[in-house]
Amino acid sequence: MPENQPDRAIARHLLLPAPDEMGRIDAAAARVVPVATLMENAGRAVARAIRRHTRPCRVLVLCGPGNNGGDGYVAARRLAEQGWPVSVAMLAAPRPGGDAAAAAALWHGPVVPFTPDAARRFDLVVDGVFGAGLSRDVGADIAAVLDAAPRLVAIDMPTGVDGATGAVRGHAAQAELTVTFCRLKPGHLLLPGRTLCGQVVLADIGIPESAVESVPIRAWRNEPGLWRTPACGVNSYKYSRGVVSICGGRDMPGAARLSAGGARAAGAGLVRLAVGDSAEVYRMTAPPGLIVDSEPLDRLLEDSRRHVWVCGPGLSVAEVAQTFPALLKAGRDVIADAGAFTMAAGAPERLAGAAIITPHIGEFSRVFGRPGPDRLAAARAAAVRTGAVTVLKGPDTIIASPDGRVAINDHATPMLGTAGSGDTLTGIIAALLAAGMPRWDAACAGVWLHGDAALHAGAWPVAEAFDLHVGDARARAEVLAQKVFG
Known part of the structure; x- marks a missing residue:
């Protein structure tokens, strides 16, 4: 452990x-x-x-x-x-x-x-x-x-x-x-x-x-105490805090940027966008501290420090089909979202090898079929079938591990039901995974932090507002965890 x-x-x-x-x-x-x-x-x-x-x-x-x-x-x-x-x-x-x-x-x-x-x-x-x-x-x-x-x-x-x-x-x-x-x-x-x-x-x-x-018993309520976020110690530096790499699409660059914002706000030491020949578009709007890479993907994968990748937000089916297999072949931990589910519609085996998948109910249904009344069982079955921790997003988000563990998250708000919110979540989870948390723990913590940030983001926030509150959410999570662990 x-x-x-x-x-x-x-x-x-x-x-x-x-x-x-x-x-x-x-x-x-x-x-x-x-x-x-x-x-x-x-x-x-x-x-x-x-x-x-x-x-x-x-x-x-x-x-x-x-x-x-x-x-x-x-x-x-x-x-x-x-x-x-x-x-x-x-x-x-x-x-x-x-x-x-x-x-x-x-x-x-x-x-x-x-x-x-x-x-x-x-x-x-x-x-x-x-x-x-x-x-x-x-x-x-x-x-x-x-x-x-x-x-x-x-x-x-x-x-x-x-x-x-x-x-x-x-x-x-x-x-x-x-x-x-x-x-x-x-x-x-x-x-x-x-x-x-x-x-x-x-x-x-x-x-x-x-x-x-x-x-x-293999089910828990998702709260700090079930997990604890990694500490940032006196010897921490950007690579020990973790590198998050995100595949950016040509036509929807905003999704990758939202994911990057979530990763940076959640504590990633370094966040990089892999965008190929779309680099000029991304560089015009990239904030300071976010690196935009134009090199071919196989060149970027030569850097072993870049172990955690996000693949799907803003990507077309063709873009996912090009990047996702390459990431798996290189042995990377991949968080699959958005376009990855369009690529895998009706063919869940195409997601096999991902570390974490984060579908909402519509995406889940397109890949695995309607979950029916027992969504815990459906999420567990999807996790077993793909080998990936499955985050079935919704007002009662379910986080299921292939080994049967499951957590239910009720710490959230309907305000998360806005375009781009899920992209921010993938970035938050990626940052925690890159910092060394096990997959299920990173997914559970990311879902809670995402919900807590939204609860404190004010009335009718847009997705861009959520990452402004993730740091405070992480601090609140540590206070709550400290009460459990001492």
Whole structure:
């Protein structure tokens, strides 16, 4: 492991267990802490979150037959003990002899029918029907009850949201608050689940960390602490900070310049544009500190210090077809974007050998086909198929490694949805890769820094504005990482 990279165990607070993995964690925890105790703690946490969220009002708790419903019975009892007017509606009775049945037996308050009319009569409805582990579509009868709620609070996950993918199974109603336990799940961060959850509260209910560590989990929330950017020490110089080379196109020079700006802002020691006989056009607009090379590509590849290359932004299919194979043959780490996906449309094997690929959903679909509801699986499959770290860009960007690791990034803004934003991202990732970060780490860090820069770029920024804030984003990332690593 490189010296500047953390042990993944340090980032265990960022783990995102899928529902089946959370089930194994629960089973491991139950060998140490009784399920009844965990259920009591969960229901108490839900009641506490509701009391903090809203003033006392008439509450209806919808309880399913499983442990999610058991949490609901406890929450109802705890709210009633605090003087709130609470009723319960059962979808179905819990299995006799189980922990949910024991929790239900302790509820002595009103029970009303599980109907839309009943739900409409209350001020707040608590959804304890199914939770994150839903494995089938929600039927119209359940959907009608949830839709009738004037306000909705969800236990673990809004019913109908797949905890593993964030996709909607049949139907899901909008919650204003979701209370979950131990760790967030992928569905809390992936759209549309993220928006349907409303505000998310993560509660500690006493699941031992040993139980979490006993289950191999390969998904993380993308934050500093999962990675750490390389330090700039007293002995650093431009080549130790890394050289980024970018292939520039004849007809769209702006894309390569945006990528170069991202690389320089992210800390690259030296950034060079390889543009061949288009050098005159580039030199007229190149800022100080950016080198424009007119030599043939094979000559430039003789310099072994130029190991990281960006290929695709602003390039035509013909230009990519000429440069991309040459870079791979020379053993360079190539970040492929933009024109590279047009070149590989319907033929993902053409991207094999790239270090990192950064498609948005449209580009991904042209190369690999539509990802479907499980975009985590689609990104992982693309990474395996190409051997490249795959950055599936969007409002919930997914960074997938060929070895199965995946990170979900929700630290961003819709303002990134502007032409040229992705070109800046490729440059940021390239700078981190050139500085020595492993591929997946560089991609994760680059995505977070890009999002953070956009969050601080003001109202309605253009792509040229993002790189002005990347340096500050990197400083903020280091402060956050320092809290994790000490």
